[in-house]
Amino acid sequence: MAHLRLDSSLRHDGSVSRELTAAVERAWRAADPGVEVVHRDLGADPVPHATWQLAAVAGFLPAAQRTPAMRAAVAAATRCADELAGADAVVLGAPLYNFGVPTAVKSWIDLLSTDPRFDPRTMVEGGPLRGRPVVLAVARGGGYGPGTPRAGWDHATPYLRRIFADLFGAEVTVVAAEYTAAGTDPALAALRPLAERSRADALALAGAVGARALPRTRTPG
Ligand SMILES: Cc1cc2nc3c(=O)[nH]c(=O)nc-3n(C[C@H](O)[C@H](O)[C@H](O)COP(=O)(O)O)c2cc1C
Numbered sequence: 672m673a674h675l676r677l678d679s680s681l682r683h684d685g686s687v688s689r690e691l692t693a694a695v696e697r698a699w700r701a702a703d704p705g706v707e708v709v710h711r712d713l714g715a716d717p718v719p720h721a722t723w724q725l726a727a728v729a730g731f732l733p734a735a736q737r738t739p740a741m742r743a744a745v746a747a748a749t750r751c752a753d754e755l756a757g758a759d760a761v762v763l764g765a766p767l768y769n770f771g772v773p774t775a776v777k778s779w780i781d782l783l784s785t786d787p788r789f790d791p792r793t794m795v796e797g798g799p800l801r802g803r804p805v806v807l808a809v810a811r812g813g814g815y816g817p818g819t820p821r822a823g824w825d826h827a828t829p830y831l832r833r834i835f836a837d838l839f840g841a842e843v844t845v846v847a848a849e850y851t852a853a854g855t856d857p858a859l860a861a862l863r864p865l866a867e868r869s870r871a872d873a874l875a876l877a878g879a880v881g882a883r884a885l886p887r888t889r890t891p892g
Pocket residue numbers: 680681682685686687688689765766767768769770771810811812813814851852
C-alpha cells in the first residue's frame with residue numbers, strides 16, 4: 672500500500688503547508704526508502720464543484736438513468752476513494768482560507784463522501800481509516816491560540832478533525848504553523864520571531880510524526 676500526500680495551497684513558492692507536507696514525506700522516505708508515495712495536488716488540480724454535484728445526484732438515480740457525465744463523476748469519486756482507502760498513511764496540507772478549508776479540500780471531501788466507503792450512512796463501523804495515521808499540516812496567516820482576539824475563528828482544523836478522526840476513524844495529528852503572513856506583510860514584522868518559532872516547531876513535529884507513520888503491515892503486533 673502507498674502513502675498519500677495531499678496539498679491544497681494555491682501557491683507553490685513560499686507555501687508553508689507544502690513545506691510541512693514535504694517534511695512529512697521526507698520522514699516517510701527516511702523511515703522506509705522503498706515506500707510508494709502518491710501525491711495528489713488539489714491546489715493545482717482541484718475536483719470541480721460540478722463533479723461532486725453530478726456524483727451526488729447520481730446517487731439518487733438507478734444506474735440505468737445516469738447520464739454519461741454522472742457516470743464519469745461517479746468514476747472520479749471511486750478513484751478518489753480508492754486512493755484514500757488504499758493509503759497506509761496520509762498527510763493533508765491545508766492553508767486557512769477565509770477562516771475555513773480551501774474549497775479544493777471541501778470539494779474533494781464532498782466527492783469522496785459520495786462513495787459508499789466514505790458515506791457516513793454506509794461506512795464500516797469505526798470508520799474506513801480506522802487506526803491509520805493522518806497528519807493535518809495546517810498553515811494560518813494569523814494566530815488563533817487561546818487568548819488571541821480571533822481564538823475560535825479557525826473553522827478549518829475542527830472540521831478536518833471531525834471528518835478524519837471522528838468520522839473516518841484515523842489517528843489524527845495536527846501540525847500547525849501560525850502567523851505565516853508576518854513573513855510577507857511589513858505591518859506584521861513584529862510577529863516574525865513568533866512566526867519563525869511556530870514554523871520551526873511545526874517542521875520538527877512534521878518530521879517526528881512522519882517517522883512514526885509505519886505501514887500497518889509492518890507495525891509490530
Ligand atoms: C485567499 C486567502 C484567504 C486567506 N484567509 C485567511 C484567513 O481567513 N485567516 C488567516 O489567518 N490567514 C488567511 N490567509 C493566509 C494563509 O492562511 C497563509 O498565507 C497560509 O500560509 C497559506 O498557506 P500556504 O503558506 O501553504 O500557501 C489567506 C490567504 C489567502 C490567499
